[in-house]
Amino acid sequence: MLPLSFAQNGETVMVAKIGGSDEVKQHLEDLGFVVGARVQIISQSGNGNVIVNLKEARLAITDQMAAKVQVVPSEPDIE
Secondary structure, rough: OEHHHHHOOEEEEEEEEOOOOOOHHHHHHHHHHHHHHEEEEEEOOOOOOOEEOOOOOOEEEEEHHOOEEEEEEOOOOOO
């Protein structure tokens, strides 16, 4: 398990755990970061923001918020 902020561009990962205060957890869950959700990293450029594809929506979160989302590797959908 590693923080979402450490995932690489183009990588697809699965949310395993959400950390932080109750307010932070609720905010991330409201955005769609729930255990089992698959997330594709669009841009992790080290500029303080992480851009992801989550549930067919593109979201940008700060790297501090991304550090609270623990993920594991996930295979992309096979079509």
